[in-house]
Amino acid sequence: LDCSFLPIHLFSDRLFAMRIAGLVSVLFPLCLAKDDSIPVIEIRGEGKPMSSAQIRHLDEQANGGPLQIKVERRWKPDSCERTAEKDDWVTFHYKMYLEDGRKVYTTYDKEPITIQLGSEMTIPGLDQGITDSCETEVLRVSVPWRLAQKEDKGSLWKHVPSEEHWLRFDVEVLTVTKFSLADQFKALDRDGDIRITEGDLVAVATELKEKYGKGWRNNEVDNVLAAKYFLRYFDQNNNASIDFAEFQSTIEKDEKEMEMKKSGKLPKGLKRKHGLAWVLDFNNDGVVTDKEIEESAERFEKGLPEKKDEL
Numbered sequence: 001l002d003c004s005f006l007p008i009h010l011f012s013d014r015l016f017a018m019r020i021a022g023l024v025s026v027l028f029p030l031c032l033a034k035d036d037s038i039p040v041i042e043i044r045g046e047g048k049p050m051s052s053a054q055i056r057h058l059d060e061q062a063n064g065g066p067l068q069i070k071v072e073r074r075w076k077p078d079s080c081e082r083t084a085e086k087d088d089w090v091t092f093h094y095k096m097y098l099e100d101g102r103k104v105y106t107t108y109d110k111e112p113i114t115i116q117l118g119s120e121m122t123i124p125g126l127d128q129g130i131t132d133s134c135e136t137e138v139l140r141v142s143v144p145w146r147l148a149q150k151e152d153k154g155s156l157w158k159h160v161p162s163e164e165h166w167l168r169f170d171v172e173v174l175t176v177t178k179f180s181l182a183d184q185f186k187a188l189d190r191d192g193d194i195r196i197t198e199g200d201l202v203a204v205a206t207e208l209k210e211k212y213g214k215g216w217r218n219n220e221v222d223n224v225l226a227a228k229y230f231l232r233y234f235d236q237n238n239n240a241s242i243d244f245a246e247f248q249s250t251i252e253k254d255e256k257e258m259e260m261k262k263s264g265k266l267p268k269g270l271k272r273k274h275g276l277a278w279v280l281d282f283n284n285d286g287v288v289t290d291k292e293i294e295e296s297a298e299r300f301e302k303g304l305p306e307k308k309d310e311l
Contacts, residue, residue: 068144092130122156148164204276205227216296234246
C-alpha cells in the first residue's frame, strides 16, 4: 500500500482547525513497516460553520489584540528627503489582492489616485500604510478587515470588499506634495480662477462625497448652506469670494487662538482639519466635538452673525 502524505501540520494549528466548516472527518494513513497494519487516526471537528465575525474574533485573540496593518517596503529610493505626513497630498497607483492572492483591481489602466492623508479620502488601513512613504517608493500594505471599512466608499473605493479578512495593496507612490495653505486653497478653488466662490465649495463637497465617499459627519448638513457659511467666515471684504490673502489670514488668526487655548483642558473630539471641515470647530479650540457636529446643520442654516468675533 502506497503512503499518502497529507498536510498534518496544518491541523496542529487550532485556529485553522476551527475554521473548517461543518462535520469534518480526516483520515491520516501513517507509514509503518512493510508487514505491519496501518492504523487510522480520525479527527472530527463538530459544530456549525464559523461566521466571519467569529473567525475575526479568533484572529484577534491569537494576535493579542486588534489586528493592525502590515507594511512591506519593497523598493525605496536611495534619497528620501521627506516622507509623507498627515495633510500631505499623495498620488499613487495600486493593485488590490484578496486574501487568497487573487488580484481583483488595479489603477494602472486608469488615472492614478490622489488623496490628502488623514482626511478620510480612502479606507483607514491604506491611509495609514501610505503615511511615512517616500516619493517613488513601492510598498505592500496588508489591511485587516476592521481597517478596510468605510461607511461610504464613493466611486473610487466601491470595489473594496467589506467582508475580506485581509486585503493586500501593492502601491507605487508617484508624488508626495507637502501640505501648504496655498495647495489647500487650490483644492478648494474648483475652477482655478484664484478665488473661492460658493459654486467652488459646493462642487468640492459634491466631488468628495461622490468620488471619495467623504461627506459631512452630520448627514443633515446641506452643501449649499455649508458653502454660504464657509464663504462668509473667510470673506473679509464681503465681495462673495475668498482670495488667498483672506484665506491665509483667517486660518492664521484661528491658529493663534487655538494655540492660546491649548494651555487649558480641551474636550474630547476630533482634531480640527483643513478644508471644508475647518468651520466645524465653532469655538476655535482645535477640537471638533460630537456636540459641534450635532449642531453643525442648524448652525449652517442659521448662518454667521454680522461680526465673526462673536462666534
